[in-house]
Amino acid sequence: MSPDGLWSIGELAGRAGVTVKTVRFYSERGLLPEAGRSSGGHRRYGAEALERLRLIRSLRGLDLSLSEVERVLPGTAGVRAEAGVREEARVRAEAGVRAEALEEVVAAELRRVEARLAALRWREASLRLVRDGTAAERVERLRLIGAVAVPPDTDAMARFWRRILPVRLPGRVVSLVVDAVVPRPPREPDPEQVLAFARLHELVTDPRLAGAEFRPAPPLPDGEYRPAVLYEGLAEAYALAAAEAEVGAGRGAEGGGALDCFVSAYAVARGEPDGAAFRRRLVGWLAVHDGPVIGRYWKLAAGLFAPGEPVLGVLHHQLSVALRGQVRAGAG
Known part of the structure; x- marks a missing residue:
């Protein structure tokens, strides 16, 4: 460290492997603890700021938004770290993490990742379905899968059953029936399941079902x-x-x-x-x-x-x- 045991903004940026602009940005957001100011009024940082900056980079590396990072890490303005005590600084930085908020934002990001993976799996199976068909089948299959969202949902099937179930059926029973008769999209579908789902979607959204002869x-x-x-x-x-x-x-x-x-x-x-x-x-x-x-x-x-x-x-x-x-x- 410098003779006073603290780092300038440039020294902190160099140790963390980021730009000065990045350090300044997080400082202005109140996410980095300042250990003091120089005689000229410039920010000075201790080891705790470096540990906090590493935590921020880890959270951002998990694709968490800035607002989610701010939920996890409380503001640190005015917090002073003892110079040179790296392990204590690490412990203090980690202790500043809001555990409940971290659990919530990680769970939310996992749900987003799972949704993206589901979309990719469905897209892969759809591509294989089109690839493996004959020239005539490819056109039909493109039409079918083009009508289904990616990743798919079961809203159309639920509406189909709610429309045909007896009107006097209590809502509680309707929900139980719908939950039992509407299949959830497979997590890792094969091409045949994609085709079956697309044809099922076409069936339940057929406008002819509104006519008495098809109901x-x-x-x-x-x-x-x-x-x-x-x-x-x-x-x-x-x-x-x-x-x-x-x-x-x-x-x-x-x-x-x-x-x-x-x-x-x-x-x-x-x-x-x-x-x-x-x-x-x-x-x-x-x-x-x-x-x-x-x-x-x-x-x-x-x-x-x-x-x-x-x-x-x-x-x-x-x-x-x-x-x-x-x-x-x-x-x-």
Whole structure:
């Protein structure tokens, strides 16, 4: 250090490997502690300023904004460091970090980085999708992926379900249904998942769905029924089917377990007793409700759910098939 144990602004800049302009800028922002002033009124700095400057450079190197740096590092005007005591200066500089603010700004930056990485992964898979297609497929695929944001969101799918769910369904149940039936975009998609997502987006945003002839049928025919009871009962049936794998093992058609819970959801919602006659009618209702739009939705969405994540459309289809098999066996 200089004879007085302090550094000029130029000496501090040289030790830190930055420009004098940089040191002056951070000093004027109140981020660097001044140890004193020269007889001519020039700023003088101690070891603590060097440690603080290194902290600032580290934070800026993590791409944190100046305002975020100022949240993490409190103002230091008037703080005096003991000259030459480097370890104590380092400890004081680090102790001046607002731990809670540092945690918050780092978490926020991580979220931004993750979003950028997700966009890059999606873009890479999209490029591979276009590259690997035929000349005719490339044009169609460009059109499809061009309609999807990067990284993609699921707002259009959520609106699709909110539009077709019964109007009398409580908001709490609507949110539960939407969360369960809308797949989250894969974190590391392959080209086929990008294509499936783009086609699913095209399906749910098709303007023809506004017409009655393309609108999915209600879950039960016209008449009095309790939507909340139906959807809550179906959620229980799907959970049971997923947990016990009854339908996949072929036991659902024998009655009991998930299949009985599935039928009961419809019966209780209608206020009717479960029996052979009701089950025959339910087979007909399900055939109408599980029309081409919903069927295509689940065909496209199935590969977008995470491995091991229950796919309600698949479970519903399996339970419906099991019910048809049971009804046919009873009729025979």
